[in-house]
Structure formats: structure tokens, C-alpha cells
Amino acid sequence: MARWLKRGDKTNEKPTVLTQVRETVERALADIAARGDDAVREMSGKFDGWAPESFLLSDREKQDCLDQLSAQDLKDIEFAQTQVRNFARIQRDSMKDVEVETLPGVVLGHRNVPVNAAGCYVPGGKYPLLASAHMSVITAKVAGVPRVVTCAPPFQGKPAPAIVAAQVLAGADEIYVLGGIQAVGAMALGTASIAPVDMLVGPGNAFVAEAKRQLYGKVGIDLFAGPTETLVIADEIGCDGELAATDLLGQAEHGPDSPAILLTTSEALARDTMRQIERLLTILPTAAHAGRAWADYGEVIVAQDDAEMVRIADEIASEHVQVMTADPDYFLNNMTNYGALFLGARTNVSYGDKVIGTNHTLPTGKAARYTGGLWVGKFLKTCTYQKVMTDAASALVGEYCSRLCGLEGFAGHGEQANIRVRRYGGVDVPYAGTAAPSALTAVDA
Numbered sequence: 001m002a003r004w005l006k007r008g009d010k011t012n013e014k015p016t017v018l019t020q021v022r023e024t025v026e027r028a029l030a031d032i033a034a035r036g037d038d039a040v041r042e043m044s045g046k047f048d049g050w051a052p053e054s055f056l057l058s059d060r061e062k063q064d065c066l067d068q069l070s071a072q073d074l075k076d077i078e079f080a081q082t083q084v085r086n087f088a089r090i091q092r093d094s095m096k097d098v099e100v101e102t103l104p105g106v107v108l109g110h111r112n113v114p115v116n117a118a119g120c121y122v123p124g125g126k127y128p129l130l131a132s133a134h135m136s137v138i139t140a141k142v143a144g145v146p147r148v149v150t151c152a153p154p155f156q157g158k159p160a161p162a163i164v165a166a167q168v169l170a171g172a173d174e175i176y177v178l179g180g181i182q183a184v185g186a187m188a189l190g191t192a193s194i195a196p197v198d199m200l201v202g203p204g205n206a207f208v209a210e211a212k213r214q215l216y217g218k219v220g221i222d223l224f225a226g227p228t229e230t231l232v233i234a235d236e237i238g239c240d241g242e243l244a245a246t247d248l249l250g251q252a253e254h255g256p257d258s259p260a261i262l263l264t265t266s267e268a269l270a271r272d273t274m275r276q277i278e279r280l281l282t283i284l285p286t287a288a289h290a291g292r293a294w295a296d297y298g299e300v301i302v303a304q305d306d307a308e309m310v311r312i313a314d315e316i317a318s319e320h321v322q323v324m325t326a327d328p329d330y331f332l333n334n335m336t337n338y339g340a341l342f343l344g345a346r347t348n349v350s351y352g353d354k355v356i357g358t359n360h361t362l363p364t365g366k367a368a369r370y371t372g373g374l375w376v377g378k379f380l381k382t383c384t385y386q387k388v389m390t391d392a393a394s395a396l397v398g399e400y401c402s403r404l405c406g407l408e409g410f411a412g413h414g415e416q417a418n419i420r421v422r423r424y425g426g427v428d429v430p431y432a433g434t435a436a437p438s439a440l441t442a443v444d445a
């Protein structure tokens with residue numbers, strides 16, 4: 001049986017926090033729906049000290065941001081974007097439209113049709129998370145979305161140059177400097193100055209993730225992508241305490257509500273990792289966020305064997321799972337609930353977050369039980385169609401359809417079939433349902 005060497009002080013408090021966030025978001029969205037741009041401007045002023053005439057960046061303002069970055073900065077952003085675009089294209093190519101003759105004369109198919117307008121949220125409250133611009137905007141463009149709108153909050157009182165550069169280079173059509181609930185609310189509901197989008201994507205803090213959740217239905221969303229979570233699965237062959245500690249704190253740094261969990265078969269490794277974490281917290285510049293996250297939500301679990309680690313990891317369903325064990329592929333082959341896997345000590349979550357090419361917008365809060373992360377497929381609607389090519393096929397399907405409608409008592413549906421059976425050459429099939437069939441056939445006769 002697994003033993004917990006450490007639990008988070010606040011792991012069990014999450015539901016109360018979520019209720020407060022839910023109520024704040026409900027009020028804010030209702031206000032945006034009622035008062036549009038005025039509500040948006042007020043909220044932006046209140047939360048971000050930012051209330052310009054227009055939230056939309058002009059070409060001049062975009063160029064100003066690009067000019068603030070060095071040639072190396074721009075090259076690095078372009079390298080990351082090339083990796084993300086390349087893998088997104090490979091994934092797009094794996095999705096095929098189909099058209100097949102399933103019965104003689106019956107043709108069924110589906111087409112993958114991009115949504116017309118996507119709103120991409122790029123988080124920027126605590127850090128200017130430019131990588132999220134590649135993940136959402138490029139992926140939408142590779143999927144073929146014609147209108148890609150993107151919002152990021154101001155950083156330290158003005159547009160974050162690196163985020164804006166990433167949004168521009170990724171190919172965004174409209175760039176707004178706007179954060180939080182007001183950004184996703186404005187994109188989804190539309191205001192006098194922002195036309196509404198068809199779907200919202202991208203990660204964000206608890207407010208942003210909850211706003212997307214509440215707006216779902218009004219618009220589509222990619223997935224529930226809230227505060228970052230990381231799980232490190234390790235043993236003494238694949239990892240050591242310093243590496244495990246570095247990788248746990250590296251993601252705990254996202255914010256004080258980011259869980260970081262170590263799951264290991266080695267108590268010695270577990271204890272060494274905990275010591276290394278205390279040491280690193282004295283030197284890590286972002287220790288304020290990471291230290292609180294570790295105290296409040298950090299966990300250390302010692303399991304008996306790899307099979308038990310798979311069971312516990314699937315139960316946790318973490319957004320990120322790093323596997324540094326003797327046989328990482330065992331987890332690839334056996335785990336079912338995770339946002340993304342990082343296999344072996346040579347890679348880590350940061351590579352995925354920033355540059356390697358897989359998408360970093362991933363499911364949190366156990367959403368990994370039912371979805372993977374953001375990818376081109378999320379922007380595509382798989383829409384079916386059908387054609388019946390011959391009279392005989394129409395009559396054949398019609399006879400089955402008519403009898404099945406009878407079983408359901410659907411007179412009108414049955415008549416849709418019957419009229420075709422009569423016209424296209426099959427024998428006339430009287431409606432066999434409970435509603436007055438003769439009256440219906442008589443209309444057509």
C-alpha cells in the first residue's frame with residue numbers, strides 16, 4: 001500500500017475556493033452581458049490598472065513591441081513557433097476526411113470543418129506567458145480558422161512586448177490587450193468593439209478557466225485548462241533527488257495554487273527530494289510562488305511498484321506527468337489519465353511548455369479523465385453528410401426506416417420514408433405505427 005510522506009496543507013480546501021471563484025465569475029459575466037464595453041473597461045481598470053481608449057492594438061503599437069525585442073529574442077520565438085507549427089501540421093494531416101459507399105448506392109462521409117472565429121487567451125498576470133500564443137494562435141491557423149482573435153493582459157502596466165511579438169508572428173488577426181474574465185467574456189459574448197467568436201481556447205488562472213467553463217454552450221471551449229499541475233514519477237535508476245526537486249519546483253513556480261506531486265518506489269529518493277526542495281527554495285528567484293504551492297499543495301507518495309504507481313497516477317490524472325524510471329515506456333503503455341507524458345530524464349515539462357513542439361495547453365482538475373490537450377482537432381468540427389445515389393438504395397433504406405419509425409410511433413418520420421419508397425420504385429409500405437397512417441398516405445396519393 002502506498003504511503004504519503006507529505007500532503008498539501010490546503011489540498012482539501014479547494015472546493016471553497018472554487019465556490020468563491022464561481023460566484024465572482026457569474027457576476028462579472030452577467031455584467032459584461034448587460035453593459036458590454038463599459039463593464040469590460042471598468043473591470044480591466046480595477047484588476048489590471050488598464051483602461052485605454054481601445055484594447056485593440058494598432059499596427060504601430062505591434063511594431064513598437066517587436067522593436068523592443070532583440071534579434072536573438074525574435075529568433076528564439078520563431079524557433080519555438082516552427083516546432084509547434086510543424087507538429088500541428090503533422091497532426092492535421094493525420095485527420096482524414098472520409099467518403100465511403102457503405103451499402104450499394106449509399107454514400108456516407110465526413111468533413112473536418114474549421115470554426116469561423118476562435119478567441120485565444122494568453123495568460124500574463126504573473127508571467128508574460130508568450131508560449132501560450134504559439135499554442136493557441138498557430139494551432140488555430142494550421143486548422144484553417146479564418147478569424148483568430150487573441151487577448152493577453154497588460155504586464156506591469158503595458159502590453160507585454162514578448163507576448164505581442166508571439167501573437168503577431170503566430171498570425172493573429174486581432175490582438176487585444178485585455179486579461180482575465182473581462183477578456184474571455186468580451187470575446188465570447190461580444191461587445192460594441194469586439195465581435196463575438198465561436199470558440200474560446202487557451203489556459204489561464206482559476207478565474208479564466210472558470211469563465212470559459214461558464215461560457216461553454218454559448219461558445220465552444222477547448223478544455224478546462226486551469227492552474228498548472230505536475231506529477232513526477234521516479235525511481236532511483238531513472239532519477240535523483242536534485243532532478244526530481246528541480247522539476248517539481250519548476251512547475252510549482254506557476255503560482256501558489258499549482259500542485260506538484262512526487263510519486264516514487266524509493267523512500268530514500270523521496271526523502272532526498274524533499275531535502276533538495278528546501279535547499280532550492282532558498283535560492284530560486286520565484287520561491288515565493290513555488291514555496292507556497294509546495295507547502296499548500298505539494299505531495300510525496302511512496303508506492304510499492306510500477307503497477308501501483310500507474311493506478312495512483314491515473315487517479316490523480318495530472319496535467320503533466322514526468323516519468324523518470326528504469327522503464328518509462330511501461331507508463332506510456334499502461335497509463336490512461338494524463339494531459340501529456342514526458343518520458344525519460346532527458347526531457348521535462350519545461351521543454352513542452354516552451355519549445356519542443358507539443359501543445360502546452362493541457363487539461364487540469366482531473367479533466368484528463370475525458371480529454372487530451374489543445375490540438376488542431378479542437379478547432380475542427382467533424383461534420384457528416386450522406387447521399388443516396390440510386391432509386392433502389394432509397395427504397396431499400398426507406399423500407400427499414402419506415403418500419404423503425406413505426407416502432408417509435410413517429411408518423412411524420414415514417415412518411416418521409418414512405419413517400420420515397422413509393423416514388424423510387426420499392427413496394428409501397430403502409431405506415432405501421434400508432435398514429436393515423438391512412439390520412440398521411442392519402443395526402444400524397
Ligand SMILES: NC(=O)c1ccc[n+]([C@@H]2O[C@H](COP(=O)([O-])OP(=O)(O)OC[C@H]3O[C@@H](n4cnc5c(N)ncnc54)[C@H](O)[C@@H]3O)[C@@H](O)[C@H]2O)c1
Pocket residue numbers: 024047048122123124125126127129132153178179180181182203204205206207208224225226227228229254255258319360361362363364
Ligand atoms: N493548464 C494549462 O495548460 C496551463 C498552461 C499555462 C499556464 N497555466 C496557468 O495559467 C495561469 C496564469 O495565471 P495568471 O494569474 O498569471 O494570469 P492570467 O492571465 O490567467 O490571469 C490574470 C488576470 O486575472 C484577473 N484577476 C486576477 N485577480 C482577480 C480577482 N481577484 N478577481 C477577478 N479577476 C482577477 C485579472 O484580470 C488578470 O488580468 C496559472 O495558473 C498557470 O498555472 C495553465
Ligand SMILES: [Zn+2]
Pocket residue numbers: 228250251254349350353
Ligand atoms: Zn509550466
